[in-house]
Structure formats: structure tokens, C-alpha cells
Amino acid sequence: xxxxxxxxxxxxxxxxxxxxxxxxxxxxxxxxxxxxxxxxxxxxxxxxxxxxxxxxxxxxxxxxxxxxxxxxxxxxxxxxxxxxxxxxxxxxxxxxxxxxxxxxxxxxxxxxxxxxxxxxxxxxxxxxxxxxxxxxxxxxxxxxxxxxxxxxxxxxxxxxxxxxxxxxxxxxxxxxxxxxxxxxxxxxxxxxxxxxxxxxxxxxxxxxxxxxxxxxxxxxxxxxxxxxxxxxxxxxxxxxxxxxxxxxxxxxxxxxxxxxxxxxxxxxxxxxxxxxxxxxxxxxxxxxxxxxxxxxxxxxxx
Amino acid sequence: xxxxxxxxxxxxxxxxxxxxxxxxxxxxxxxxxxxxxxxxxxxxxxxxxxxxxxxxxxxxxxxxxxxxxxxxxxxxxxxxxxxxxxxx
Numbered sequence: 001x002x003x004x005x006x007x008x009x010x011x012x013x014x015x016x017x018x019x020x021x022x023x024x025x026x027x028x029x030x031x032x033x034x035x036x037x038x039x040x041x042x043x044x045x046x047x048x049x050x051x052x053x054x055x056x057x058x059x060x061x062x063x064x065x066x067x068x069x070x071x072x073x074x075x076x077x078x079x080x081x082x083x084x085x086x087x088x089x090x091x092x093x094x095x096x097x098x099x100x101x102x103x104x105x106x107x108x109x110x111x112x113x114x115x116x117x118x119x120x121x122x123x124x125x126x127x128x129x130x131x132x133x134x135x136x137x138x139x140x141x142x143x144x145x146x147x148x149x150x151x152x153x154x155x156x157x158x159x160x161x162x163x164x165x166x167x168x169x170x171x172x173x174x175x176x177x178x179x180x181x182x183x184x185x186x187x188x189x190x191x192x193x194x195x196x197x198x199x200x201x202x203x204x205x206x207x208x209x210x211x212x213x214x215x216x217x218x219x220x221x222x223x224x225x226x227x228x229x230x231x232x233x234x235x236x237x238x239x240x241x242x243x244x245x246x247x248x249x250x251x252x253x254x255x256x257x258x259x260x261x262x263x264x265x266x267x268x269x270x271x272x273x274x275x276x277x278x279x280x281x282x283x284x285x286x287x288x289x290x291x292x293x294x295x296x297x298x299x300x301x302x
Numbered sequence: 303x304x305x306x307x308x309x310x311x312x313x314x315x316x317x318x319x320x321x322x323x324x325x326x327x328x329x330x331x332x333x334x335x336x337x338x339x340x341x342x343x344x345x346x347x348x349x350x351x352x353x354x355x356x357x358x359x360x361x362x363x364x365x366x367x368x369x370x371x372x373x374x375x376x377x378x379x380x381x382x383x384x385x386x387x388x389x390x
Binding site: 244247248251252253254260261263264269276277279280283287288290291 | 303360365366368369372373374376380383384385387
């Protein structure tokens with residue numbers, strides 16, 4: 001029995017009356033079960049790494065306390081992307097090699113992969129493809145707010161995480177949303193807004209905030225269908241880039257829900273400030289990187 | 303979403319121009335003009351219709367159309383890096 005059923009019905013009903021506020025969404029999220037395994041290990045590791053004099057041993061111990069995250073972190077470190085000639089066999093070794101910032105990002109990636117692989121296969125594939133796409137683009141074109149390619153990867157990986165929450169805790173309503181989107185030929189987020197009063201971007205952003213993830217990431221998730229929803233206006237362009245990756249991956253054959261790609265968020269293209277003649281090169285960089293999608297899925301599935 | 307139709311060995315689909323007009327994209331398989339993409343821009347304002355390579359039409363197309371066309375070309379005639387394209 002899903003715990004949030006009554007709440008969702010109330011949410012949809014109040015939404016139809018235009019009554020849902022951010023506080024309502026928080027209340028809805030408070031009353032349902034949050035995603036598993038988040039953010040224990042990540043929170044602990046982040047806290048330890050915030051201390052500039054962190055102890056490698058202590059951080060390694062915090063990561064190693066979660067075997068699934070440890071395994072995924074090591075698989076990621078040893079993947080082709082990092083290109084180390086030597087095999088990295090221990091968490092301690094990885095921390096020494098990569099440093100605090102990268103290892104924190106890796107643990108976040110491993111945790112996110114662990115969480116989102118519980119979702120439906122197209123959702124998982126689309127999330128990983130968006131991550132690979134954003135990172136490939138960020139390698140060629142600097143992203144705003146100083147976002148690194150590794151951070152961009154996380155934006156792509158988690159941009160649709162709200163869908164997983166909706167699917168997990170309200171499967172019947174979620175199916176109704178998908179059916180409505182299909183029959184009315186509208187994007188899923190619009191069907192969510194119509195039928196549930198909230199959409200996966202709002203839910204995902206609130207969840208990311210609750211996981212104490214960065215303001216940039218929360219904004220990228222919140223605004224990827226509607227830039228006005230960005231929690232911090234300074235990060236609108238990150239949301240715009242996330243919207244662009246979402247559109248590209250769907251067009252490239254990695255859709256999340258059904259084949260029609262959702263439109264770019266209004267104003268997203270202008271917000272990226274990308275010269276149009278750079279677009280073919282960015283697309284080619286993504287096409288080149290697509291073998292990573294399968295590799296990452298294998299890494300996640302073990 | 304662009305619907306792609308087979309016309310001989312080529313694929314044809316509608317594209318959106320920045321001035322809100324509709325044009326057509328013609329995707330040619332490798333071997334025919336090197337696997338090129340041609341954009342057919344309809345006549346307007348006294349100017350005749352024109353068929354140009356996509357590289358020369360980037361500023362005429364919406365970004366969404368550029369993405370749709372280049373992804374479709376890769377899916378239809380590329381080296382298998384993307385899932386295959388479904389056609390009407």
C-alpha cells in the first residue's frame with residue numbers, strides 16, 4: 001500500500017483549485033516516503049570533505065560503510081572516462097588520486113545511479129544519456145556558473161528524479177498522467193500539472209533541496225521545463241542547458257516516457273547564449289560519447 | 303516531433319524556420335552527396351524557393367529543428383551510435 005495516496009488525491013484536488021504552493025509540495029513530500037539510501041552516506045562524506053583538513057581514512061570509512069556505493073564509486077573510478085592506467089582498488093587510493101571535490105562528485109554520482117536505477121528502464125537510460133550529453137557539451141563549451149563537466153553530468157542524471165518519486169508513490173495516478181500525455185499529445189510535465197497540480201521538476205527540486213544538494217543542481221532540476229521555476233534566478237542558464245540536453249537525448253532516441261521529445265523550455269535556447277553554428281559540433285560530441293551510456297548502465301547494474 | 307517519411311532512399315520531414323514558416327529537410331544516405339542534408343526553404347516575399355545544405359541553413363532553422371534533423375540523420379544513416387529512427 002503506498003503511503004502517500006491520500007495526500008496525492010488532496011494535492012490534485014487543491015491543484016485543480018489553484019491552491020498548491022511550495023509549502024503544499026513540501027507537505028506532500030513530508031507525508032510520503034523519501035527515496036531509499038539518500039542521503040546517509042553522501043551527507044556524511046560531504047560533511048567530512050567540507051573540512052579542508054579531512055582525513056582520508058575517515059572519508060574512506062564513511063564511503064565503505066555503504067557497500068553498494070563503494071562498489072559503484074570504484075567502478076566509476078576505473079571506467080574509461082577517468083583513464084587511469086593503474087587499477088584503483090581501494091577507496092583510500094581513489095581519494096588520494098582524485099581529491100575531495102572529485103570524490104564528492106563521484107559519491108554523488110554513485111548514489112544517484114543507485115537511486116535512479118530503481119526506475120523504469122527508459123527513465124534510467126534517458127537520465128544516463130542526458131548526463132553523458134551534458135558532460136560532452138560541457139567539455140566543449142564552458143557552462144555557466146563555473147559548472148564543471150562532472151557537475152553537468154549530475155544535472156543530467158538527476159533532472160527527472162521527480163518522475164521516479166511520482167511513479168513509485170502514486171503508480172496509478174502516474175499511469176493516468178502518462179495515458180493523458182499520450183492521448184492528448186502533450187508533454188508529460190503538462191499532464192502532471194493538469195492532473196496532479198505539481199510536476200516532476202517541482203518534486204525533484206524539492207527532493208534535491210532536501211538532500212542538501214547544491215543550489216545550482218536544485219535550480220537546474222526545478223527549471224528544466226520552465227526557467228521561471230528556478231529556485232535561484234542566477235542559475236537559469238544551467239536549467240536552460242539541462243533543458244537542451246533533455247531535448248537532444250529524446251531526439252537522439254533516448255526518450256524518457258514516450259517517443260515525442262518535450263519542447264525546449266521557453267527561452268532556454270536564448271538563455272544558453274550558444275551560437276547556432278556550435279550546435280552541430282556539440283551534437284557530434286554527444287554522438288561520440290554515446291558508448292558511455294551502455295557502459296554506465298552496466299556499471300550501475302553491476 | 304518531426305515525422306520522417308521514406309521517399310526512395312531518402313527521408314523527408316518538415317522543419318520549422320525561425321520566421322515561423324515551414325520548410326522541408328531531405329536526408330540523403332551515404333553515397334548520395336556524401337550523406338548530406340538538404341533544407342528546402344519555401345518561396346516568400348518575392349524570393350524564390352531555395353534548397354541549401356543544412357550547414358548553410360543553420361541561421362534559418364529553429365534550434366529544435368537543427369537538433370531533430372541532425373539526430374534523425376545520425377539515427378537513419380549513421381554508424382549505429384544512436385537507436386534506429388522510426389519512419390512513417
